[in-house]
Amino acid sequence: MFMDSCLPWFPLLSKLDPAVYGPPESAITKDLIEQELLQHGMGVDEFLSLVISDCFWKLLTRAIEKKRFFLLDYYDMLLPLIEKMNSMPKIKAYASRTIFFYTRTGFVRTVAIELSIPPTSSSPGNKRVHGHDNTTHWIWKLAKAHVCSNDAGVHQLVNHWLRTHACIESYIIATHRQLSSMHPIYKLLYPHMRGMAVEDPSMPCGIKLVIEETLTQQMVFSYGRL
Numbered sequence: 620m621f622m623d624s625c626l627p628w629f630p631l632l633s634k635l636d637p638a639v640y641g642p643p644e645s646a647i648t649k650d651l652i653e654q655e656l657l658q659h660g661m662g663v664d665e666f667l668s669l670v671i672s673d674c675f676w677k678l679l680t681r682a683i684e685k686k687r688f689f690l691l692d693y694y695d696m697l698l699p700l701i702e703k704m705n706s707m708p709k710i711k712a713y714a715s716r717t718i719f720f721y722t723r724t725g726f727v728r729t730v731a732i733e734l735s736i737p738p739t740s741s742s743p744g745n746k747r748v749h750g751h752d753n754t755t756h757w758i759w760k761l762a763k764a765h766v767c768s769n770d771a772g773v774h775q776l777v778n779h780w781l782r783t784h785a786c787i788e789s790y791i792i793a794t795h796r797q798l799s800s801m802h803p804i805y806k807l808l809y810p811h812m813r814g815m816a817v818e819d820p821s822m823p824c825g826i827k828l829v830i831e832e833t834l835t836q837q838m839v840f841s842y843g844r845l
Contacts, residue, residue, distance in 0.1 A: 631716060635695055640737050645694075645716060646746040647731050655730045655750050656720065689727065691717040693769045698737050705736070715766045732762040784815060791815055 631645035698714040705712060713734035719727050731750050738744035749762040791812050798805040 641744040646748045687721045689719040715769050
């Protein structure tokens with residue numbers, strides 16, 4: 620799992636158009652964060668005096684300043700695609716926001732998960748926050764499964780495929796077309812091209828790129844062609 624960044628501010632706000640995707644404010648509230656941190660003992664002993672004196676906002680601000688909170692935010696990226704995803708057979712997807720807390724003992728604990736769907740012509744949008752609730756433990760597990768699915772899909776399709784394979788495609792083609800295999804720059808680049816392309820005499824430049832079959836990538840790491 621790849622954290623986007625430390626939690627930059629609170630409350631969280633979306634940059635999407637409110638007229639299309641609903642209110643920009645996140646449904647994750649400071650009251651819910653306070654409940655999760657205290658009820659489930661996530662290593663906030665050094666801040667308890669502030670909580671006891673009814674100054675939880677100072678607790679939250681100090682924890683953010685100390686970079687103890689982390690954010691995994693796929694809300695703005697995925698919400699515009701959710702309606703199309705959910706129109707596919709046997710598919711149910713949500714845009715997710717997840718907040719983590721770095722404890723004194725060195726563990727990163729999940730504090731809260733927000734799952735959202737956009738408003739449509741037939742139904743209003745919905746944002747629901749899930750925390751550690753023993754009475755609905757299976758829902759908490761399912762919420763984490765949605766976050767893991769979003770995280771894996773974004774990592775493989777965006778970070779791995781798009782920003783690595785797709786970006787290096789032009790360099791691979793240019794190298795094979797313009798440089799001799801004995802050229803020093805070819806020798807320098809060759810180790811970085813292994814796994815990106817395979818030799819294929821039928822292709823114009825003598826190679827076939829691994830990324831050419833994009834539908835396979837989308838079916839493996841997401842819900843299909845989006």
